[in-house]
Amino acid sequence: MSLPIVFYGNPILRAKGLEIPKITAEIKHLAEAMIETMHAARGVGLAAQQIGRALQLTVIDLREVDRPSQLLLGTREVPAESMMPMVLLNPRITQSQGEEDGNEGCLSFPGINADIRRSATVQVSALGLREEPLRITATGLLARVLQHEIDHLNGVLFIDRMPRETLKSLETELRKLEKSTLSGLKKRPRDR
Numbered sequence: 001m002s003l004p005i006v007f008y009g010n011p012i013l014r015a016k017g018l019e020i021p022k023i024t025a026e027i028k029h030l031a032e033a034m035i036e037t038m039h040a041a042r043g044v045g046l047a048a049q050q051i052g053r054a055l056q057l058t059v060i061d062l063r064e065v066d067r068p069s070q071l072l073l074g075t076r077e078v079p080a081e082s083m084m085p086m087v088l089l090n091p092r093i094t095q096s097q098g099e100e101d102g103n104e105g106c107l108s109f110p111g112i113n114a115d116i117r118r119s120a121t122v123q124v125s126a127l128g129l130r131e132e133p134l135r136i137t138a139t140g141l142l143a144r145v146l147q148h149e150i151d152h153l154n155g156v157l158f159i160d161r162m163p164r165e166t167l168k169s170l171e172t173e174l175r176k177l178e179k180s181t182l183s184g185l186k187k188r189p190r191d192r
């Protein structure tokens with residue numbers, strides 16, 4: 001089941017996600033629905049806040065995008081595609097290295113793209129959907145998407161990381177999006 005995506009202006013996007021203490025059937029269903037939602041929207045990642053839930057849960061799938069990534073699982077290099085779609089619970093960045101500029105969009109900001117500076121390599125600890133502890137080292141697009149999604153889980157948005165000039169040039173567009181989201185919330189207050 002594809003879920004409605006929450007847009008910029010909805011306060012849930014600023015909420016820090018609650019840690020998931022136990023992987024229940026409800027969490028598994030939610031993860032599945034988030035994967036479907038991400039695929040339907042042709043996104044490469046989706047955080048729980050973006051479907052209106054403040055939880056430490058994100059899904060990632062890079063298979064449709066032609067931008068390289070490297071992935072180590074522990075110390076073993078594995079093809080990134082073999083882990084997709086990836087479901088991560090309670091992910092934390094434990095180490096990061098280097099810097100890289102790259103273009104990003106976000107399903108909660110339709111039509112908005114910008115170059116954002118991120119760490120080039122990150123190490124992430126998380127739980128997988130079978131409660132298995134994961135230690136992931138990623139570079140390339142995967143490193144970028146992990147940082148973008150883990151930001152979401154902490155209520156941080158890519159506009160917070162944009163250079164001031166970029167943000168300024170998007171100001172009108174952002175205000176418009178925020179306004180239309182807020183007026184939608186007023187009309188259907190119990191939807192989200």
Ligand code: ZN
Pocket residue numbers: 105106107108148152
């Ligand atoms: Zn996003």
